[in-house]
Amino acid sequence: MIEFIADKYNFWIAIVLMMIGFYAIIAKHNLVKKVIGLNIFQTSVFLFYISISKVNGGTAPIIWHPEEHAKVVYDNPLPHVLILTAIVVSVSVTAVALGIIVKLYKNYGSIEDDEIKIRELKEPELDSK
Amino acid sequence: MIDFFTAHAPVLAIVFFIFGALTAPVLGKINNSLSYYCALITTALSFVLSVYLLVSVYNNGPLEYFLGGWKPPYGIEYRADILNSFILSVVSFVSLLSIIYGYGSIKAEIHEKRRPAFYSVYLLFIGGMMGILITNDIFNMYVFLEITSLAGYALIAMGRTRYSYMASFNYLILGSIGATFFLIGIGYLYMQTGTLNLTDLAQRLQGHFDTNVVLVAIAFIIVGLMLKMAVFPLHFWLPDAYTYSPSVISAAMAGTSTKVAAYLLIRLMYTIFGIQAGFSGINFSGIIIVISSITILAGSIIAISQTDLKRMLAFSSIGQIGYVLIGTAMVNKYAFAGGLLHILNHAMMKTALFMVAGGFFYKLTSTKINNLKGMGRQMPFTSTMFLILSLSMVGIPLTVGFISKWYIVLGAAQSGNWIVVPVILLSSLLTAVYFGRVINTLFFKESEPSGAENLPVKMPYSMIGSTAVLVFLCVFFGVFAYLPAEISLKAAESIIGAMPWK
Numbered sequence: 001m002i003e004f005i006a007d008k009y010n011f012w013i014a015i016v017l018m019m020i021g022f023y024a025i026i027a028k029h030n031l032v033k034k035v036i037g038l039n040i041f042q043t044s045v046f047l048f049y050i051s052i053s054k055v056n057g058g059t060a061p062i063i064w065h066p067e068e069h070a071k072v073v074y075d076n077p078l079p080h081v082l083i084l085t086a087i088v089v090s091v092s093v094t095a096v097a098l099g100i101i102v103k104l105y106k107n108y109g110s111i112e113d114d115e116i117k118i119r120e121l122k123e124p125e126l127d128s129k
Numbered sequence: 130m131i132d133f134f135t136a137h138a139p140v141l142a143i144v145f146f147i148f149g150a151l152t153a154p155v156l157g158k159i160n161n162s163l164s165y166y167c168a169l170i171t172t173a174l175s176f177v178l179s180v181y182l183l184v185s186v187y188n189n190g191p192l193e194y195f196l197g198g199w200k201p202p203y204g205i206e207y208r209a210d211i212l213n214s215f216i217l218s219v220v221s222f223v224s225l226l227s228i229i230y231g232y233g234s235i236k237a238e239i240h241e242k243r244r245p246a247f248y249s250v251y252l253l254f255i256g257g258m259m260g261i262l263i264t265n266d267i268f269n270m271y272v273f274l275e276i277t278s279l280a281g282y283a284l285i286a287m288g289r290t291r292y293s294y295m296a297s298f299n300y301l302i303l304g305s306i307g308a309t310f311f312l313i314g315i316g317y318l319y320m321q322t323g324t325l326n327l328t329d330l331a332q333r334l335q336g337h338f339d340t341n342v343v344l345v346a347i348a349f350i351i352v353g354l355m356l357k358m359a360v361f362p363l364h365f366w367l368p369d370a371y372t373y374s375p376s377v378i379s380a381a382m383a384g385t386s387t388k389v390a391a392y393l394l395i396r397l398m399y400t401i402f403g404i405q406a407g408f409s410g411i412n413f414s415g416i417i418i419v420i421s422s423i424t425i426l427a428g429s430i431i432a433i434s435q436t437d438l439k440r441m442l443a444f445s446s447i448g449q450i451g452y453v454l455i456g457t458a459m460v461n462k463y464a465f466a467g468g469l470l471h472i473l474n475h476a477m478m479k480t481a482l483f484m485v486a487g488g489f490f491y492k493l494t495s496t497k498i499n500n501l502k503g504m505g506r507q508m509p510f511t512s513t514m515f516l517i518l519s520l521s522m523v524g525i526p527l528t529v530g531f532i533s534k535w536y537i538v539l540g541a542a543q544s545g546n547w548i549v550v551p552v553i554l555l556s557s558l559l560t561a562v563y564f565g566r567v568i569n570t571l572f573f574k575e576s577e578p579s580g581a582e583n584l585p586v587k588m589p590y591s592m593i594g595s596t597a598v599l600v601f602l603c604v605f606f607g608v609f610a611y612l613p614a615e616i617s618l619k620a621a622e623s624i625i626g627a628m629p630w631k
Contacts, residue, residue, distance in 0.1 A: 025302060025306070031298065034302060038302060038305055038306075041306070041309060042305070042309055045309055045312055045313055045316070048313065048316055049316050052316060052319070052320045078319075079316075079319065082268055082319075085268075085272055086271075086312060089272065089275045089279075089308075092275075092279055093275075093279065093301065093305050096279055096282055096283065096301065097298065097301050097302075100282070100286055100294050100297055100298045100301065101298070103286070103294045104294045104295060104298065107291040107294065108291070113295070116295055117295075120291075120292050120295070
């Protein structure tokens, strides 16, 4: 049992991180905390991708000296490339989210989503742009 | 020159948009209206290109394009078959008409300084969807899905009310969760097969459908995509997003974005998962039929209680996406063709309805149903268009709404899914209820003097014209349904017949 857990520890960490991120997205009212939760959630998927690309005894897929290192085992480079793209996507999502939060703060003076809903109900349809 | 365009047609469908999105803000520095014409020309060119692709694929069979000359298992493949080139034409047509419509409404709703950026993001939004449709590489689909979504968040945030930002933020959170689920699913599929090309995946997955890895992958992908297409219990982002965005964006989004997610699900269900096989003892077709039945009924029922016209149309959209899903989930040629036809028909109807709602907004600066009293007399032409579109949504014969429902019911009867028939009839009835309420307000209620009714605001010709084109097509394709029905039947045959493990 212990071996089963220890053997696949990186997948367990990915699952735990994912649940932490999911909890933050669902339970927190502060919008910045929600964005941080989203980041943790996405990072867990990056960890998962990196884990599946690991080859036993493999090293980083970089060619140094082809004649000396002819028998070197490399990790699978493709998931690394894929996740690089996904990281860029995640950074853009965070940037857009933070931009929206700045605008929300300017319009409502708050970044708590329950607070924003209450203010919207009190004084709706204010054209403040 | 023409040779160059025809040889590289699949990739040009996206390159146009990326080029246009980069050019529009630069042209906006010189003259603000130049960036509008840039967006117009780009969407028009891509519409011509997608119609060319559709005709070519219809006559000569699927078109393959290898990026950089790398063959499929290693390189990225773009592939146009009759299914995706049909939806490609629908998407580019809706985006073209929306940008023509926008000539009038953008001037009223978006500040002059923001317009070049708006056109740039709009082009990215449409270009991302074209990318999802045409690529045959599953990771490429994820990247384009995120491009579309990111552009979509920005477009929604450009709405006139300050709550637009909150709507956009909620969509961002839920959309990112959906896309991340899709990404996890791709990871599991890659773990099992070591390939990302759809055709290759389909071959290598055979015989591995019983493994837990593939089952988990399917679960993640289906839930993620259902979040993106706003199937009933996962729909919470959609009503706010459609209600608080600018009129052009509600129109373009209602016609395109959820349908592209539906295409993605259909493509994966049929090409790699093999929905009709019902593997591991799980009846996927049955599960999706039940989910979409609930979606159809719930969307219609919630729409009845709405007080805002745009919000009502948004809930109606949730119900209508259920038709697409239910038609394509019953593994039957006619039902599949009905679902595909509903992508075209609903894109025309709902885009036109949101355009009409934008017209009311232009006049009244409000879309509350109570404020529409007596508008039938003040805006007779727009209100009549609304009436025709409502009849089409209900599914009265001689309109497009009837054609797709007819095919879905026909397919349900053929494949023995009798539960679908009462669901569709009941939903038509509910649709009649909530559109009837608006029509009653428009034509039969005395207008209360609120000061707005005598404003000398005239809707610009670009807004009326583009709506009228869609309304005309709704009736035209309802009477002469031969052409779209033929294309979607052929697409259904090619998708359902092409199953190697059937």
